[in-house]
Amino acid sequence: MDVVRLKTDEDQALRAGRPWVYRSEIARLEGRPATGDVVDVVDDRGVFVARGFYHEHSVLATRVLTRRRGEVVDTAFFDARIQAAWDLRRRLLADPAVCRVVFAEADGLPGLIADRFGEVIVIQVLVAGMEARLPELVDAIARATGVEAFYERNDGPVRRLEGLPERVGPLRGDPEDRVWLEETGVRMALDLRRGQKTGHFLDQRENRAAFGRMVRELLVRDAAGPVRVLDAFCHTGGFGLQALAVGADQVVFLDSSPAVLEGVVANSRANGWEGERVRIQEANAFDALRAHVRQAESFDAVVVDPPAFARSRRRLDGAYRGYRDLNVHALRLLRPGGLLCSCSCSQPVSEEMFERMLCDAATDAGRSVRVLERRGAAIDHPGLLGAEETRYLKCFLLQVVS
Ligand code: SAH
DSSP states (O other): OOEEEEOTTTTHHHHTTOOEEEGGGEEEEESOOOTTOEEEEEOTTOOEEEEEEEOSSSSEEEEEEEOSTTOOOSHHHHHHHHHHHHHHHHHHOSOTTEEEEEEGGGGTOTTEEEEEETTEEEEEEOSHHHHTTHHHHHHHHHHHHOOOEEEEEEOSHHHHHTTOOOEEEEEESOOOSEEEEEETTEEEEEETTTSSTTSSOGGGHHHHHHHHHHIIIIIITTOSSOOEEEEETOTTTHHHHHHHHTTOSEEEEEESOHHHHHHHHHHHHHTTOOGGGEEEEESOHHHHHHHHHHTTOOEEEEEEOOOOSOSSGGGHHHHHHHHHHHHHHHHHTEEEEEEEEEEEOOTTSOHHHHHHHHHHHHHHHTOOEEEEEEEOSOTTSOOBTTBGGGSOOEEEEEEEOO
16 A cells, blocks of 8 residues: 655644645655545554555545544445445434435545435535545435435535536436425425535524524514524525524525526425515625615624635635624624524634634624524534534524623
């Protein structure tokens, strides 16, 4: 087996749980590993640290598969990992028919994502070493879950960086582009072909339910007038639909993508909600929030759930300003007692930094705000200690005091 030898001390983060090796940490290669090969990573004295997939060009030069010396990486290895991933979901979730079955590094399967939407599983492969094994991985997932229809969403910038071709469409069986599912009592259709990522953000589903409960208990119960909600960056509309389900009178669904908004209209209708209750706004949320403030609009709850603004640390300043701008305007739109559900899925933005941003935004908006709950990704998206990036999702439920 070829060997990746690390520079002095560069084994420490790896030993502390980080599941990848940066190219800059490598002292030298022993052998000539090619992209997708399994290599051993050793420290500067030659002591084994981990075994993983090598990549010739990616900044993540090795992705850890195992920390057990000599563990054989073969079909049985991947079968066992996939079975373990499914067992975790089956045991922990009330309804494992809709869940993330495999979450990459957190399940010891770097670069492999599998989202189950009932009788269809959507696969996303982001790492060359996994790509080569795709048919056997799909076999293993089918065996574990009993699901026979698979769809692939092998597109997006991460695959391009990894040098992988882009493919979207059925992978096995005969899945359609559109699937229906029920999330916390709400019927939703997903567009597997055109939706973001795998078609639906499962990581937010417990947060959408928590938001719905707060809208019901704090806003709808004993409401003095109509309850209005703004769902900014709504995608399939999950947050706003939960608000409608608990009795909000009107939701403004805001997104810049017309395709996404067509889906929101269809989802609303499927639950019997239309007319004045469902407002669609196709706009850039930065401009739209400003315009709502200028027009002195008022909402009882606002959701701000933008796409990742920072993929690397170099982008942190810009991301901070972006989040602050959105949250200042969201807070200005809220009446006292109103709720802000503010999220960030930017990996390099820590929870601490996100909280600081919220504090700055509240100061700028002249609002006194309390934190009702801080949440992360759903339980089927575990994060790793030693790799804060894998705990990427922050979701704060806040209430304007005055
Ligand atoms: N809240 C959603 C997930 C949001 S994903 C859920 O719970 O499922 C981010 C969404 O932001 C995408 O639908 C994308 O189309 C939209 N988007 C990206 N940039 C935008 C912008 N500048 N203004 C408005 N929407 C934007």
